[in-house]
Amino acid sequence: MGYFPEPVSVTWDTGSLSKSATTLQASALGTSGLYSTTSWVTASSEEAKQEFTCRVVHAPSGTHDNTTVRACSASFSTPTVKLFHSSCEPPEGTSSPVQLLCLISGYTPSDMKVTWLVQGQEAENAIWYTAPDKIEGELASTRSELNITWLEWVSEKTYTCRVTYRGQNFEDSTRRCTGNPHPPDTKMQGPEGPWRARSQASLPHAADSDPRGVTAYLSPPSPLELYVQKSAKITCLVVDLASKEGLSLTWSRDSRKPVTPGSPDVRKQYNGTFTAMSTLPVEASDWVKGETYECRVTHPDLPRDLVRTIRKADGQRIRPEVYVFPPPEEDQETRSTLTLTCLIQNFSPADVSVQWLRNQVPLPDAQHSTTPPRLAPGRANGTGSAFFVFSRLEVARSQWDQNDEFTCRVVHETLPGDDRTFEKAVSRTFGKAVSKTPGK
Structure with missing residues (x-):
C-alpha cells in the first residue's frame, strides 16, 4: 500500500x-x-x-x-524442551557412554526437526535417535537421544538439543557436572556444577543408573517459576522401566513437612519400556532456604530403591548487571526484522530466567532465545565464580518504528522484591535503555 x-x-x-x-x-x-x-x-x-x-x-x-x-488455520501449542543427562560420575570404564535425553512435549502435531549442537555448532559425525510422535488428545510428545563418550563429556563442552517447529527454534542445554563423585543413594550436600534445565545452571542433579538400566533424574524449578509465576515444581523422571506394575514414586523432604505431589504420568515408549514422571510443587521460601527434597523410586524389578535428592546450590550471591541494546542504526533503515539484545552479566548463582515484553505484555518464548549461563571471563578466581548470558529478541521493524516499548525482564534470586525481577526497557524514542521498577 x-x-x-x-x-x-x-x-x-x-x-x-x-x-x-x-x-x-x-x-x-x-x-x-x-x-x-x-x-x-x-x-x-x-x-x-x-x-x-x-x-x-x-x-x-x-x-x-x-x-x-x-497460513494460520487454527491456534497451536509450541513445544516444551527439557534436556537431561545420565550421570555426573564416571561409569565403570571410560568406554561406557553418557546418555543425553531430550524430552519434547506439549505441542500441536506438526513438522518438527531435532538437531543436536556442541558448543553452539551442529554436532559432527554424531548419530542420534528421535522417536516418532506420541499423540495424546490434541497434543504430542517425543524424545531424542544422543550417546557420547565419557571423554567427550568430561571435556565440559555444552550440549544443546534444538527443536525447530513452525519456523521457530526451541532449545535446552547442559554440560558435565563438576564436583566430587557421590554414591547413587547418598544426598548431595552442595552444588554439583553447571546443570541446566531451560534457564537453570549450577544446580544439584542426580541421575545414576541402576545396574538393570533404569535411570532416575531430578529437575529443579526455574527462577521464573519460583518468583514470578508462583508455581515452582521439582520434576522426578524415571526411564527404561520394563513394566509399570508395582511402580511407586514417593516424595519427602528433610524437614518432614507434608508434600503433595501430582499423580505420576506413566507412558509406554516405542521400544516397549515405560517412562514415569512425577512433579512436586514447592514453596519458593523453602527452596531458597535450602530445603532438601527426595524422590524415591520403588519397583519389583529393582534390587534396591533408587533415591534422588536435590536442593538449591550453595555459593556466593551476586546481583546481575543488565544492559539492553537497540538494533544497529544501519539495520533500522534496511531490515524488516530487527534484533534487540539483553546482556545479563556478573551474577551468581547461575540460575536466571529472562522474559521479553512488548508494551508490558509478555512475548511468547518462540520470539526470543537466551544462551546457557557461562562463566564470566576473569571472575573464576578467588573472588568466586560469576556468570553471564545473552538474550536475543526479534521484532518487526513496523513495531519499532511506531515506538513500541520493549522490556528485558530478568529474574534472579539476588534481586529485590517478592518477584525478584529487574527490568530495562528500550524504544526508538528512548534511543537508549531505561531502567524500570516492576509494577511502577
Missing part, C-alpha cells in the same frame, strides 16, 4: 494453490494520490503447513519486495 503510480504486479509462490490466489483492483488512499492493492490465497488446514511467498513488483520505481508467511 501507499505506492504511486499504478500499476503494481502481485504474484504468489503457492505451488499447487496458484489458482486460489485473488488480487483486487487498486484503490486510492483518500486524497493522498497514493494507491493500495489487496491480494490473498485460500488454504486448507493441511495446506497451511507450507509456506507462501508474496512477490510484489512496482516497475515505475523499480521496487521488488518478497514476503514469506505461513
Whole structure:
C-alpha cells in the first residue's frame, strides 16, 4: 500500500494453490494520490503447513519486495524442551557412554526437526535417535537421544538439543557436572556444577543408573517459576522401566513437612519400556532456604530403591548487571526484522530466567532465545565464580518504528522484591535503555 503510480504486479509462490490466489483492483488512499492493492490465497488446514511467498513488483520505481508467511488455520501449542543427562560420575570404564535425553512435549502435531549442537555448532559425525510422535488428545510428545563418550563429556563442552517447529527454534542445554563423585543413594550436600534445565545452571542433579538400566533424574524449578509465576515444581523422571506394575514414586523432604505431589504420568515408549514422571510443587521460601527434597523410586524389578535428592546450590550471591541494546542504526533503515539484545552479566548463582515484553505484555518464548549461563571471563578466581548470558529478541521493524516499548525482564534470586525481577526497557524514542521498577 501507499505506492504511486499504478500499476503494481502481485504474484504468489503457492505451488499447487496458484489458482486460489485473488488480487483486487487498486484503490486510492483518500486524497493522498497514493494507491493500495489487496491480494490473498485460500488454504486448507493441511495446506497451511507450507509456506507462501508474496512477490510484489512496482516497475515505475523499480521496487521488488518478497514476503514469506505461513497460513494460520487454527491456534497451536509450541513445544516444551527439557534436556537431561545420565550421570555426573564416571561409569565403570571410560568406554561406557553418557546418555543425553531430550524430552519434547506439549505441542500441536506438526513438522518438527531435532538437531543436536556442541558448543553452539551442529554436532559432527554424531548419530542420534528421535522417536516418532506420541499423540495424546490434541497434543504430542517425543524424545531424542544422543550417546557420547565419557571423554567427550568430561571435556565440559555444552550440549544443546534444538527443536525447530513452525519456523521457530526451541532449545535446552547442559554440560558435565563438576564436583566430587557421590554414591547413587547418598544426598548431595552442595552444588554439583553447571546443570541446566531451560534457564537453570549450577544446580544439584542426580541421575545414576541402576545396574538393570533404569535411570532416575531430578529437575529443579526455574527462577521464573519460583518468583514470578508462583508455581515452582521439582520434576522426578524415571526411564527404561520394563513394566509399570508395582511402580511407586514417593516424595519427602528433610524437614518432614507434608508434600503433595501430582499423580505420576506413566507412558509406554516405542521400544516397549515405560517412562514415569512425577512433579512436586514447592514453596519458593523453602527452596531458597535450602530445603532438601527426595524422590524415591520403588519397583519389583529393582534390587534396591533408587533415591534422588536435590536442593538449591550453595555459593556466593551476586546481583546481575543488565544492559539492553537497540538494533544497529544501519539495520533500522534496511531490515524488516530487527534484533534487540539483553546482556545479563556478573551474577551468581547461575540460575536466571529472562522474559521479553512488548508494551508490558509478555512475548511468547518462540520470539526470543537466551544462551546457557557461562562463566564470566576473569571472575573464576578467588573472588568466586560469576556468570553471564545473552538474550536475543526479534521484532518487526513496523513495531519499532511506531515506538513500541520493549522490556528485558530478568529474574534472579539476588534481586529485590517478592518477584525478584529487574527490568530495562528500550524504544526508538528512548534511543537508549531505561531502567524500570516492576509494577511502577
